[in-house]
Amino acid sequence: MSDQVTVSSISKRRAITFRVAVAAIFTALATVLMYFEVPLPFMPPFLKFDFSEIPVLIGSFSLGPVYGIIIELLKNLIHLPATATSGIGEVSNFITGSIFVGTAGLIYKKNRSIKGAVTGMIVATLALAVAGVPVNAFINIPLYGTVMGLPLEAIIGMSQAANKYITSELTLLLLAFVPFNLFKGLIVSAVTAVVYKPVSRLIHSTYEKANPEA
Numbered sequence: 001m002s003d004q005v006t007v008s009s010i011s012k013r014r015a016i017t018f019r020v021a022v023a024a025i026f027t028a029l030a031t032v033l034m035y036f037e038v039p040l041p042f043m044p045p046f047l048k049f050d051f052s053e054i055p056v057l058i059g060s061f062s063l064g065p066v067y068g069i070i071i072e073l074l075k076n077l078i079h080l081p082a083t084a085t086s087g088i089g090e091v092s093n094f095i096t097g098s099i100f101v102g103t104a105g106l107i108y109k110k111n112r113s114i115k116g117a118v119t120g121m122i123v124a125t126l127a128l129a130v131a132g133v134p135v136n137a138f139i140n141i142p143l144y145g146t147v148m149g150l151p152l153e154a155i156i157g158m159s160q161a162a163n164k165y166i167t168s169e170l171t172l173l174l175l176a177f178v179p180f181n182l183f184k185g186l187i188v189s190a191v192t193a194v195v196y197k198p199v200s201r202l203i204h205s206t207y208e209k210a211n212p213e214a
Contacts, residue, residue, distance in 0.1 A: 022203060023067050026059035030075040035082070040180065044159035044166075047180045053188045056101050061117065061192075062200050066106030072097045088143045095135050098183060100128040121192065125185030132181040133147070133173050141169070 030052040037048035052075060060068025076090040076097075083090055107120030144150040152169055159166040159176055166172050 019063050019067065023059055023063060023071055026055040027071045027074045027078070029055040030071060034075060034079050041164050043180055044155075044162050044172075044176050046155075046158065047176060048183060049180075049187070051188070051191070053097055053184070054191050056097060057104060057121075057188060057192045058196055058199055059144070060101040060105030061196060062203055063106050064109060065102045066191065068101035068105045069098045072101060078096060085144075085208065086147050088147060089142060090127045091143075092135055092140050095139070096132055096181065098127055099131045100124045100188075103127045104189075117193070117196070121189035123183070125189060127183040128185045129178050132177045136177050137173060 014089065032054040033055065034050055037050045039045060039048050056068055056075065057072045059071045072094055076094045080087055080090055100123070102121035104117075104124035107123060108116045110116065111119070141152060141155065145152065156166060156168065156172055159172055163175055166175050
């Protein structure tokens with residue numbers, strides 16, 4: 001009995017160590033991808049798209065939603081020294097990203113199937129778009145004003161140069177942040193849908209080779 005307990009204990013420790021190592025790899029990939037930002041047509045210049053949520057979402061699917069949120073936190077902490085927004089962008093990215101990958105990961109954890117993954121990504125994309133409204137209205141925009149001295153009028157003016165229909169805070173939220181987050185969620189979900197299975201197989205095969213007795 002004691003030998004069985006010892007083997008089980010070692011197996012659990014190895015599994016945790018392996019998960020931490022995989023999470024570290026996803027964190028590194030996400031951090032690197034965070035530096036490759038691209039502007040989008042008809043979007044304000046401060047809204048730039050990057051692919052960093054893809055490794056985080058894959059991590060949330062393969063390791064669980066808690067790991068996904070941890071990876072989200074770590075990538076933003078690592079990116080802080082290079083921030084151009086006094087950390088405001090990183091705080092926003094962590095909050096909205098955690099909602100996105102946490103929602104998708106939780107749904108997939110309860111239904112580990114193609115249907116569960118697709119449902120998770122659709123619901124997560126909608127949650128991202130909805131959550132982005134209060135996050136920007138009550139956190140980002142006020143912080144840009146107080147921390148960076150960028151008033152709402154200036155933000156609206158920058159946005160209006162890209163989209164003439166943005167004339168107020170409400171139109172800024174509905175015509176900039178909502179479509180941006182919908183686009184982000186859809187693209188990240190589409191790419192993840194293509195690459196997740198091969199990556200998942202690689203993770204499982206690597207673990208089985210490292211732990212043949214598991």
